Every structure is written in structure tokens, then in C-alpha cells.
Amino acid sequence: MKHIDLLEAFRPGCEQEERDLELILSLAHADPLGILTRRSLTAHLTPSGLIFNPDGSRVLLVRHNLYGAWCWTGGHADGDPDLGAVAVREAEEETGVPVKLLSPAIAALDILPVYGHRKNGTYVSAHLHLCPSFVLIAKEEVPPRALPSENSGAQWFNLADIREASGEAWMYPIYEKLIARAKRYR
Structure with missing residues (x-):
């Protein structure tokens, strides 16, 4: 399914998602390829995924190099x-664990600020990540591993420990949405 069709099929679960969807769709219709690539220097699509174990009691997080926090997986389209x-490809690259989509539908939608930073020796200006999120499933039997260019670790956490592990207060509401929506898919 094309990215615009998938975005248009998304049903917001709150006012924040309604407003973010309006903005993302306006950008998508104005420059469909720009937000799909990094040609748009101000905003581009970065699908993400929260990886659950099969019974939904634990999540697999990575220790992000840039933010120094445990977080979900994801990357540029x-x-x-x-x-x-x-979202699947990024999760597998960043954790070394095979994953699958619990549902092909977008589970949550957010616009996240990325502050100016250096990556691979080059300055990257501040911009927005247009973040459709998916619920992913993986078996705990496969040991996760870090992807040093992206993260310094990959580890399973109990749901009750996500807030403390993350340390990013602004991200926890997104994780809460994904946890609640993952329960609806089951």
C-alpha cells in the first residue's frame, strides 16, 4: 500500500493524532516524494515500531546513540x-531479531522534533520526523544485539519498566498509545 493511502486509512485515536494527521497529509499531498525521502529538509517519514513479545508482557528496546535513552526502533523511509x-526492516537491523507486524495498519501517529546534531561528522539541521508507528511481534528466544552505528544495546523490558528505562517523558505517552492499541489487536 502506498504511503499516502496508508496515512489516509489511519483513524486517529485522539486530538493530537487528528492534528498531526492533517499536517502530515498536507505535506504528503504537496510533495509526496519529498516526505518519503530526505529531500524534504524540514520533515520526512520515519516509520517506527514498538516490539512486543508474543504474549504482550514485554517490549524490546534499543539504547539510541544520539539520545542516550532506551527507545523503540525506526528510521527513514x-x-x-x-x-x-x-518499520520491520529497521527493527530487524537495529535488534538482530526477526519481527513481524501484528497489523499492517498504522497503530499511532506522531510528529517528533529532531534537534540539530552531528551524524557521521556532518551537521544535520533541526527537522521533524513524521512518525507512523506499528506494533511488532518478536520471540524472546532470539538474543537481541546492538547495531553500533545506531545503538549501544538491545534489551527486553517488562511493560511496567518502560517509563523508567526510557527516561524520555515526552515519549512515554506514545508508548502508552501503542501498548493500548496492541491489546486491541489481540
């Missing part, structure tokens, strides 16, 4: 209009 496939 880089031209791929299959946003769910991007």
Missing part, C-alpha cells in the same frame, strides 16, 4: 512507500 515494511 528513504523512498520506500511500504511504511510497515520499513
Whole structure:
């Protein structure tokens, strides 16, 4: 499914998602390829996923190099209009664990600020990540591993420990949405 079709099919669960969807769709219709690639320097699509174990009691998080916090997986679409496939690919690259989509539908939608920073020796200006999120499933039997270019670790956490592990207060409401929506898919 093309990225615009997938975005248009998303049903917001709160006012924040309604407003973010309006903005993302306006950007998508104005420049469909720009938000799908990094050609748009101000905002681009970065599908993410929260990885649950099969019974939904634990999540697999990575220790993000840039933010120094335990967080979900995700990355730039880089031209791929299959946003769910991007979320799966990023999760597998960042953890070394095979994952699958619990549902092909976008589970949550957020716009996240990225502050100016250096990456690979080059300055990256502040911009927005247009973040469709997916619920992913993985078996705990496969030991996770870090992807040093992206993170310094990958580890399973009990749901009750996500807030403390993350340390990013602004991210916890997103995780809460994904936890609640994952329960509806089951």
C-alpha cells in the first residue's frame, strides 16, 4: 500500500493524532516524494515500531546513540512507500531479531522534533520526523544485539519498566498509545 493511502486509512485515536494527521497529509499531498525521502529538509517519514513479545508482557528496546535513552526502533523511509515494511526492516537491523507486524495498519501517529546534531561528522539541521508507528511481534528466544552505528544495546523490558528505562517523558505517552492499541489487536 502506498504511503499516502496508508496515512489516509489511519483513524486517529485522539486530538493530537487528528492534528498531526492533517499536517502530515498536507505535506504528503504537496510533495509526496519529498516526505518519503530526505529531500524534504524540514520533515520526512520515519516509520517506527514498538516490539512486543508474543504474549504482550514485554517490549524490546534499543539504547539510541544520539539520545542516550532506551527507545523503540525506526528510521527513514528513504523512498520506500511500504511504511510497515520499513518499520520491520529497521527493527530487524537495529535488534538482530526477526519481527513481524501484528497489523499492517498504522497503530499511532506522531510528529517528533529532531534537534540539530552531528551524524557521521556532518551537521544535520533541526527537522521533524513524521512518525507512523506499528506494533511488532518478536520471540524472546532470539538474543537481541546492538547495531553500533545506531545503538549501544538491545534489551527486553517488562511493560511496567518502560517509563523508567526510557527516561524520555515526552515519549512515554506514545508508548502508552501503542501498548493500548496492541491489546486491541489481540
